[in-house]
Amino acid sequence: MTAPLRERADSRIEGEEPTVRLDGVSKIYGQGKNSLLALDNVSLSVHPGEFVCLLGASGCGKSTLLSLVAGLDAPTAGRIDTEGHKIAMMFQEPALFPWLTVSANVEMALRVQGVAKRERQAKAAEFLEIVHLDGFGAKRPHELSGGMRQRVSLARALAQDANVLLMDEPFGALDAMTRDLLHDELERIWRERNLSVLFVTHNVREAVRLGDRVVLLSSRPGQVVEHFPVELDRPRRTDSTAVAELATTITNRLRQEVLRHGR
Amino acid sequence: MAVDQAPPADTHAQHLAGLDALELGGGERHRVTSQIWGRLWPIVLAVGLVLLIWQAVVWSGRWPEYVLAGPVETFGVLRERLTTAEYWEAIAVTMRRAVTGFAISVLIGLVVGALVSRIKVLRAAFGSLITGLQTMPSIAWFPLAILLFGLTESAITFVVILGATPSIANGLIAGVDYTPPILLRAGHVLGFRRLQLYRHVILPASLPSFLAGLKQGWAFAWRSLMAGEIVVIIAHQSSLGERLFFDRELADSAGLLSTMIVILVIGIGVDLLFETADNSLRRRWGLQQVRN
Ligand SMILES: Nc1ncnc2c1ncn2[C@@H]1O[C@H](COP(=O)(O)OP(=O)(O)OP(=O)(O)O)[C@@H](O)[C@H]1O
Numbered sequence: 352m353t354a355p356l357r358e359r360a361d362s363r364i365e366g367e368e369p370t371v372r373l374d375g376v377s378k379i380y381g382q383g384k385n386s387l388l389a390l391d392n393v394s395l396s397v398h399p400g401e402f403v404c405l406l407g408a409s410g411c412g413k414s415t416l417l418s419l420v421a422g423l424d425a426p427t428a429g430r431i432d433t434e435g436h437k438i439a440m441m442f443q444e445p446a447l448f449p450w451l452t453v454s455a456n457v458e459m460a461l462r463v464q465g466v467a468k469r470e471r472q473a474k475a476a477e478f479l480e481i482v483h484l485d486g487f488g489a490k491r492p493h494e495l496s497g498g499m500r501q502r503v504s505l506a507r508a509l510a511q512d513a514n515v516l517l518m519d520e521p522f523g524a525l526d527a528m529t530r531d532l533l534h535d536e537l538e539r540i541w542r543e544r545n546l547s548v549l550f551v552t553h554n555v556r557e558a559v560r561l562g563d564r565v566v567l568l569s570s571r572p573g574q575v576v577e578h579f580p581v582e583l584d585r586p587r588r589t590d591s592t593a594v595a596e597l598a599t600t601i602t603n604r605l606r607q608e609v610l611r612h613g614r
Numbered sequence: 615m616a617v618d619q620a621p622p623a624d625t626h627a628q629h630l631a632g633l634d635a636l637e638l639g640g641g642e643r644h645r646v647t648s649q650i651w652g653r654l655w656p657i658v659l660a661v662g663l664v665l666l667i668w669q670a671v672v673w674s675g676r677w678p679e680y681v682l683a684g685p686v687e688t689f690g691v692l693r694e695r696l697t698t699a700e701y702w703e704a705i706a707v708t709m710r711r712a713v714t715g716f717a718i719s720v721l722i723g724l725v726v727g728a729l730v731s732r733i734k735v736l737r738a739a740f741g742s743l744i745t746g747l748q749t750m751p752s753i754a755w756f757p758l759a760i761l762l763f764g765l766t767e768s769a770i771t772f773v774v775i776l777g778a779t780p781s782i783a784n785g786l787i788a789g790v791d792y793t794p795p796i797l798l799r800a801g802h803v804l805g806f807r808r809l810q811l812y813r814h815v816i817l818p819a820s821l822p823s824f825l826a827g828l829k830q831g832w833a834f835a836w837r838s839l840m841a842g843e844i845v846v847i848i849a850h851q852s853s854l855g856e857r858l859f860f861d862r863e864l865a866d867s868a869g870l871l872s873t874m875i876v877i878l879v880i881g882i883g884v885d886l887l888f889e890t891a892d893n894s895l896r897r898r899w900g901l902q903q904v905r906n
């Protein structure tokens with residue numbers, strides 16, 4: 352598995368067209384004196400079946416970048432090309448609809464696709480099973496714990512049947528054990544469905560645990576600092592020495608970035 | 615590159631199930647009787663206090679008995695009236711008017727609210743007008759209503775609708791405006807656009823605000839109706855408002871007060887219905903407030 356990953360890690364590889372391509376993308380919020388350059392000339396590609404982790408300090412523009420890719424907002428400059436791929440997104444919060452049951456929340460993703468009601472219910476149950484929430488379909492989102500809500504959110508994103516999955520710190524608020532379990536689940540699903548994933552986190556070990564490539568962003572403005580290919584065999588463990596070593600390297604680079612700002 | 619092995623997949627399910635069981639715990643349920651009593655005793659206390667003050671004013675002798683009847687006499691008359699068919703017919707007429715007027719208001723309020731919240735030009739044109747209408751005292755509409763419709767039930771219904779509709783429309787508009795952006799974004803990412811987004815995300819999200827609008831609309835409808843029934847007296851059709859009017863004409867203080875009690879009780883009863891609906895919605899959405 353190591354060799355093809357190394358190739359994918361190079362964003363300029365010929366042949367395979369990237370599923371997501373950002374070309375000199377900038378985003379400015381506000382106008383005049385109060386304007387803020389959130390992203391500055393960011394170029395980045397995600398290739399078919401590639402798992403890319405975006406790493407950066409809080410406020411460096413990671414969520415902004417995902418919003419742009421999802422088409423929720425328009426870039427101030429530059430181009431974003433998703434080649435007509437269907438895009439699913441998991442937000443930093445679970446973003447579930449409180450008036451719907453857990454199952455109906457997942458079904459919302461199928462409703463748009465025009466799936467008939469009977470089939471919707473059956474499919475939603477399948478997706479809930481994938482995230483190990485079978486039997487919780489009739490509950491309301493607020494009756495679940497934070498981690499379970501995030502899993503519902505994941506099930507809903509998976510139900511969209513997209514080939515690009517954007518995830519914004521999906522496991523940021525979870526305890527270490529639940530997070531480890533969800534990492535394994537996500538990795539399994541990503542492989543089974545050959546998804547292209549753009550995964551935002553500020554947890555370096557999480558990025559190394561999951562990514563084929565870790566992209567480091569700087570703060571104010573958000574710029575791509577460096578790409579780190581992760582050439583470790585899967586499945587990886589967050590507490591393994593190999594992961595820890597690479598995480599230390601990346602953390603040091605990240606620290607340099609932060610210090611550069613301190614001056 | 616040696617990497618530690620992850621645990622096999624089937625144990626994950628067990629781990630997660632174990633964690634979930636820990637997280638959920640058993641929900642506590644209050645007993646229904648103690649719940650009802652908990653809500654009832656403050657009401658009983660308040661009613662008792664009001665009756666006491668009322669009796670005290672009567673005893674003070676500020677007004678003669680035929681102008682201000684005491685509670686005992688009033689409730690005697692009320693009990694008597696409630697045994698007659700005519701009185702129940704009067705109540706039925708009033709309730710029919712209220713329900714019809716309110717139902718039409720809901721329909722119009724929904725359509726107007728949906729259009730105004732959706733279409734920019736309409737919002738600019740009618741947004742503040744609707745709020746303005748809300749502040750218009752309903753009694754001020756009656757001269758016009760009587761000119762237009764004569765002394766008929768239509769005149770009353772007309773004013774009831776004008777009283778209730780703005781609140782209902784405004785409730786919906788506010789709900790649409792305050793739809794949480796994160797839910798809009800989620801709907802957008804799921805692929806909902808325009809009308810579909812409106813129907814599946816924005817409308818349901820505005821339900822709590824719409825319900826508040828309904829409740830306020832009902833209060834306005836009920837007030838307008840009482841004003842209307844006192845002003846527009848229709849021959850051979852007894853109603854609660856008309857009863858008030860004639861009780862005053864006949865200086866029947868106990869009768870007047872007993873009808874006022876009926877009006878108050880109906881108003882409170884309907885308000886309780888709305889509150890129940892609101893509470894159940896809050897429970898289902900997980901919007902309960904922090905208990906302190
Ligand atoms: N709608 C907005 N209007 C104005 N400024 C914004 C808006 N959204 C984000 N910003 C600003 O853009 C910058 C990047 O925000 P963003 O949410 O993308 O950061 P982030 O990397 O996701 O941070 P975190 O890790 O804390 O989630 C921040 O400085 C933020 O204040």
Ligand SMILES: [Mg+2]
Binds near residue numbers: 413414519
């Ligand atoms: Mg963010």
